Amino acid sequence: SQTIHQWPATLVQPVGSPLSLECTVEGTSNPNLYWYRQAAGRGLQLLFYSIGIDQISSEVPQNLSASRPQDRQFILSSKKLLLSDSGFYLCAWSPSNSYEQYFGPGTRLTVT
Amino acid sequence: AQSVAQPEDQVNVAEGNPLTVKCTYSVSGNPYLFWYVQYPNRGLQFLLKYITGDNLVKGSYGFEAEFNKSQTSFHLKKPSALVSDSALYFCAVRNTGSGGSYIPTFGRGTSLIVHP
Numbered sequence: 001s002q003t004i005h006q007w008p009a010t011l012v013q014p015v016g017s018p019l020s021l022e023c024t025v026e027g028t029s030n031p032n033l034y035w036y037r038q039a040a041g042r043g044l045q046l047l048f049y050s051i052g053i054d055q056i057s058s059e060v061p062q063n064l065s066a067s068r069p070q071d072r073q074f075i076l077s078s079k080k081l082l083l084s085d086s087g088f089y090l091c092a093w094s095p096s097n098s099y100e101q102y103f104g105p106g107t108r109l110t111v112t
Numbered sequence: 113a114q115s116v117a118q119p120e121d122q123v124n125v126a127e128g129n130p131l132t133v134k135c136t137y138s139v140s141g142n143p144y145l146f147w148y149v150q151y152p153n154r155g156l157q158f159l160l161k162y163i164t165g166d167n168l169v170k171g172s173y174g175f176e177a178e179f180n181k182s183q184t185s186f187h188l189k190k191p192s193a194l195v196s197d198s199a200l201y202f203c204a205v206r207n208t209g210s211g212g213s214y215i216p217t218f219g220r221g222t223s224l225i226v227h228p
Contacts, residue, residue, distance in 0.1 A: 006155075032214070042200055042221035044156075049215060059215075090155055099144050099163060099206070101216065103155035 002027035006091050006104035013111055019064075019078040021107050023091030026072065031093040033074040034101065035066055038088040050074060051096070086111045114139040116205050118219035125193045126227050133188040133222045135203030145186040146204040146216065147177055156202060162186060173197070193226045200224075 003026045013019060025031050035047040046059045048066035056066050063082060067075045074091060091104040115138045125131045137143055144163055148156040160171025167179045177188045188201060200223050206216040 042223075044202070044218045046215065088153075092156075099214075100146055100158045100161050101148075101156075102158060103148075106153070106155045108153065 002093075002102065004091060004093055004102060004104040006089075006107055008107060009105065010108045011110070013081050013109065015083055015111055016080050019076070019081050019085070019109070021076040021089055021091075021109075023074040023076075023104055024072055025093045028093070028095060029071060030096050031072065032096060033068065034092040034094075035074065035076050036090040036092065038090060038106075040087070044090070047076070048074075081111045083111050085109065114143075114205055114207055114217045116203050116217050116219035118201075118203055118222045120222050121220075122223045122225065124225050124227065127195050128192050131188075131190050131193040131197070131224065131226070133201050133203075133224060135186045135188065135219060136184050137186060137203070137205040138184065139205050139207045142208045143186075144206050144208060144216075145177070145179060147171065147175070147186075147188050148202045148204065148218075149173075150200040150202065150221070152199075159188070159201075193224075195226045195228055198224055198226045 005024050033050045037045045050056045050068045053068050064078050089107045092101040094101045117136045146161045147159040149159050150156045159175050160169050162169045162179045170176045175190050177186055179186050200221045202221050203219040204216040
Protein backbone atom coordinates (compact mmCIF):
# COMPACT_ATOMS: atom_id res chain seq x y z
CA SER A 1 0.00 0.00 0.00
CA GLN A 2 1.02 3.59 -0.46
CA THR A 3 2.01 5.91 2.35
CA ILE A 4 3.04 9.54 2.51
CA HIS A 5 5.36 11.01 5.09
CA GLN A 6 6.02 14.59 6.08
CA TRP A 7 8.53 15.98 8.50
CA PRO A 8 8.93 17.66 10.77
CA ALA A 9 5.47 17.55 12.33
CA THR A 10 5.93 20.91 14.02
CA LEU A 11 8.45 23.69 13.57
CA VAL A 12 9.04 27.06 15.21
CA GLN A 13 11.38 29.32 13.30
CA PRO A 14 12.41 32.98 13.65
CA VAL A 15 11.73 35.51 10.92
CA GLY A 16 14.51 35.53 8.34
CA SER A 17 15.61 31.95 8.95
CA PRO A 18 15.61 29.30 6.20
CA LEU A 19 13.07 26.54 5.81
CA SER A 20 13.10 23.01 4.50
CA LEU A 21 10.08 20.71 4.67
CA GLU A 22 10.27 17.25 3.25
CA CYS A 23 7.64 14.93 1.84
CA THR A 24 8.15 11.39 0.63
CA VAL A 25 5.76 8.86 -0.86
CA GLU A 26 6.19 5.11 -0.64
CA GLY A 27 4.62 2.29 -2.60
CA THR A 28 4.04 4.03 -5.91
CA SER A 29 5.98 5.45 -8.80
CA ASN A 30 5.68 8.62 -10.85
CA PRO A 31 3.10 10.25 -8.58
CA ASN A 32 1.80 13.77 -9.03
CA LEU A 33 2.91 15.76 -5.98
CA TYR A 34 1.46 18.87 -4.38
CA TRP A 35 2.25 21.38 -1.64
CA TYR A 36 -0.63 23.22 0.04
CA ARG A 37 -0.78 25.75 2.83
CA GLN A 38 -3.74 25.97 5.16
CA ALA A 39 -3.88 29.21 7.11
CA ALA A 40 -5.78 29.64 10.35
CA GLY A 41 -9.39 29.13 9.46
CA ARG A 42 -9.56 26.51 6.83
CA GLY A 43 -8.97 27.29 3.18
CA LEU A 44 -6.36 25.33 1.23
CA GLN A 45 -3.95 27.30 -0.92
CA LEU A 46 -2.10 25.35 -3.60
CA LEU A 47 1.56 26.40 -3.60
CA PHE A 48 3.30 24.02 -6.00
CA TYR A 49 2.58 20.91 -8.00
CA SER A 50 4.80 18.51 -9.87
CA ILE A 51 4.11 15.90 -12.51
CA GLY A 52 7.67 14.57 -12.62
CA ILE A 53 11.25 15.05 -11.50
CA ASP A 54 12.33 18.65 -12.01
CA GLN A 55 8.87 19.49 -13.39
CA ILE A 56 7.41 21.93 -10.90
CA SER A 57 4.75 24.56 -11.34
CA SER A 58 4.21 27.43 -8.96
CA GLU A 59 0.71 28.64 -8.29
CA VAL A 60 1.43 31.62 -6.06
CA PRO A 61 4.49 33.90 -6.32
CA GLN A 62 6.08 34.23 -2.90
CA ASN A 63 9.30 33.58 -1.06
CA LEU A 64 8.85 29.80 -1.17
CA SER A 65 10.31 27.34 -3.63
CA ALA A 66 9.93 23.63 -4.26
CA SER A 67 12.16 20.91 -5.60
CA ARG A 68 11.73 17.28 -6.57
CA PRO A 69 15.17 15.69 -6.55
CA GLN A 70 13.77 12.15 -6.72
CA ASP A 71 10.59 10.64 -8.10
CA ARG A 72 8.89 10.32 -4.72
CA GLN A 73 10.47 13.21 -2.82
CA PHE A 74 9.12 16.73 -2.72
CA ILE A 75 10.81 19.51 -0.77
CA LEU A 76 9.46 22.94 0.17
CA SER A 77 12.06 25.58 0.94
CA SER A 78 12.55 29.20 1.79
CA LYS A 79 15.71 31.25 2.15
CA LYS A 80 14.14 33.77 4.54
CA LEU A 81 10.89 33.16 6.35
CA LEU A 82 8.26 35.84 6.86
CA LEU A 83 5.68 36.02 9.62
CA SER A 84 3.02 35.44 6.98
CA ASP A 85 4.57 32.03 6.19
CA SER A 86 3.09 30.61 9.38
CA GLY A 87 0.50 27.93 8.73
CA PHE A 88 -0.21 24.26 8.28
CA TYR A 89 1.66 22.81 5.31
CA LEU A 90 0.25 19.78 3.60
CA CYS A 91 1.87 17.55 1.02
CA ALA A 92 -0.33 15.40 -1.18
CA TRP A 93 0.08 12.90 -3.96
CA SER A 94 -2.16 11.44 -6.62
CA PRO A 95 -1.57 8.53 -8.96
CA SER A 96 -0.79 9.68 -12.46
CA ASN A 97 -3.74 7.63 -13.75
CA SER A 98 -6.29 8.48 -11.07
CA TYR A 99 -8.06 11.49 -9.72
CA GLU A 100 -8.22 11.73 -5.95
CA GLN A 101 -5.43 13.08 -3.75
CA TYR A 102 -3.91 11.54 -0.66
CA PHE A 103 -2.57 13.89 1.97
CA GLY A 104 0.26 13.65 4.43
CA PRO A 105 -0.11 14.40 8.14
CA GLY A 106 1.04 18.00 7.73
CA THR A 107 3.67 20.29 9.25
CA ARG A 108 2.62 23.06 11.62
CA LEU A 109 5.00 26.01 11.02
CA THR A 110 5.08 28.97 13.36
CA VAL A 111 7.28 31.89 12.39
CA THR A 112 8.12 34.12 15.36
CA ALA B 113 -12.15 28.42 -14.67
CA GLN B 114 -13.52 26.10 -12.06
CA SER B 115 -14.90 26.89 -8.61
CA VAL B 116 -16.53 25.30 -5.60
CA ALA B 117 -18.93 26.82 -3.10
CA GLN B 118 -19.66 25.42 0.32
CA PRO B 119 -22.35 27.83 1.46
CA GLU B 120 -22.32 26.83 5.12
CA ASP B 121 -19.35 27.57 7.36
CA GLN B 122 -20.82 25.31 10.02
CA VAL B 123 -23.45 22.60 10.20
CA ASN B 124 -24.88 21.46 13.51
CA VAL B 125 -26.76 18.18 13.87
CA ALA B 126 -27.81 15.94 16.72
CA GLU B 127 -26.32 12.48 16.96
CA GLY B 128 -28.52 9.94 15.21
CA ASN B 129 -30.07 12.51 12.87
CA PRO B 130 -29.33 12.63 9.15
CA LEU B 131 -26.73 15.14 8.00
CA THR B 132 -26.17 17.06 4.79
CA VAL B 133 -23.15 19.17 3.88
CA LYS B 134 -23.75 21.23 0.78
CA CYS B 135 -21.48 21.77 -2.22
CA THR B 136 -22.09 23.44 -5.56
CA TYR B 137 -19.57 23.71 -8.34
CA SER B 138 -18.78 25.43 -11.59
CA VAL B 139 -16.59 23.83 -14.24
CA SER B 140 -16.33 23.78 -18.00
CA GLY B 141 -17.33 20.41 -19.31
CA ASN B 142 -17.92 17.39 -17.14
CA PRO B 143 -16.72 17.45 -13.54
CA TYR B 144 -14.81 15.14 -11.33
CA LEU B 145 -16.04 15.73 -7.78
CA PHE B 146 -14.56 14.80 -4.42
CA TRP B 147 -15.20 14.98 -0.70
CA TYR B 148 -12.47 14.99 1.92
CA VAL B 149 -12.57 15.11 5.71
CA GLN B 150 -10.03 16.73 8.02
CA TYR B 151 -9.76 16.08 11.74
CA PRO B 152 -7.96 18.65 13.92
CA ASN B 153 -4.23 18.97 13.19
CA ARG B 154 -4.36 16.17 10.63
CA GLY B 155 -4.14 15.94 6.88
CA LEU B 156 -7.19 15.59 4.67
CA GLN B 157 -8.62 12.11 4.14
CA PHE B 158 -10.32 11.12 0.90
CA LEU B 159 -13.98 10.14 1.45
CA LEU B 160 -15.51 9.61 -1.97
CA LYS B 161 -15.53 10.72 -5.59
CA TYR B 162 -17.82 11.05 -8.56
CA ILE B 163 -16.25 10.38 -11.92
CA THR B 164 -19.04 8.94 -14.02
CA GLY B 165 -21.95 6.54 -13.73
CA ASP B 166 -24.47 6.42 -10.90
CA ASN B 167 -25.33 9.78 -9.45
CA LEU B 168 -25.33 8.38 -5.91
CA VAL B 169 -21.81 7.64 -4.74
CA LYS B 170 -21.02 5.72 -1.58
CA GLY B 171 -17.82 6.28 0.35
CA SER B 172 -16.03 5.66 3.60
CA TYR B 173 -17.58 5.71 7.09
CA GLY B 174 -21.16 5.48 5.78
CA PHE B 175 -21.03 8.73 3.83
CA GLU B 176 -22.59 9.16 0.43
CA ALA B 177 -22.99 12.01 -2.02
CA GLU B 178 -25.43 12.72 -4.80
CA PHE B 179 -24.32 14.28 -8.06
CA ASN B 180 -26.97 16.56 -9.54
CA LYS B 181 -25.91 17.91 -12.90
CA SER B 182 -28.86 20.25 -13.40
CA GLN B 183 -28.27 21.90 -10.03
CA THR B 184 -24.46 21.60 -10.28
CA SER B 185 -24.41 20.18 -6.79
CA PHE B 186 -22.66 17.37 -4.98
CA HIS B 187 -24.04 17.31 -1.44
CA LEU B 188 -22.52 15.00 1.17
CA LYS B 189 -24.98 12.97 3.23
CA LYS B 190 -25.13 10.43 6.01
CA PRO B 191 -28.33 8.81 7.31
CA SER B 192 -27.33 8.83 10.98
CA ALA B 193 -24.65 11.17 12.33
CA LEU B 194 -22.10 10.17 14.94
CA VAL B 195 -20.27 12.45 17.36
CA SER B 196 -17.05 11.13 15.81
CA ASP B 197 -18.14 12.60 12.44
CA SER B 198 -17.41 16.07 13.83
CA ALA B 199 -14.69 17.45 11.57
CA LEU B 200 -13.98 19.82 8.71
CA TYR B 201 -15.31 18.71 5.32
CA PHE B 202 -13.99 19.84 1.97
CA CYS B 203 -15.58 19.54 -1.45
CA ALA B 204 -13.32 19.67 -4.52
CA VAL B 205 -13.82 19.76 -8.28
CA ARG B 206 -11.65 19.41 -11.34
CA ASN B 207 -12.56 19.18 -14.96
CA THR B 208 -11.99 16.13 -17.09
CA GLY B 209 -9.23 17.72 -19.14
CA SER B 210 -5.54 16.94 -19.15
CA GLY B 211 -2.40 18.86 -18.35
CA GLY B 212 -2.61 21.59 -15.75
CA SER B 213 -6.39 21.35 -15.64
CA TYR B 214 -6.12 18.22 -13.52
CA ILE B 215 -5.44 20.45 -10.53
CA PRO B 216 -8.53 20.35 -8.29
CA THR B 217 -10.15 23.39 -6.74
CA PHE B 218 -11.21 23.07 -3.11
CA GLY B 219 -14.06 24.73 -1.30
CA ARG B 220 -13.42 26.68 1.88
CA GLY B 221 -14.63 23.84 4.05
CA THR B 222 -17.65 23.23 6.28
CA SER B 223 -17.27 22.49 9.96
CA LEU B 224 -19.62 19.70 10.98
CA ILE B 225 -20.51 19.54 14.66
CA VAL B 226 -22.50 16.56 15.88
CA HIS B 227 -24.03 17.05 19.32
CA PRO B 228 -24.52 14.09 21.67
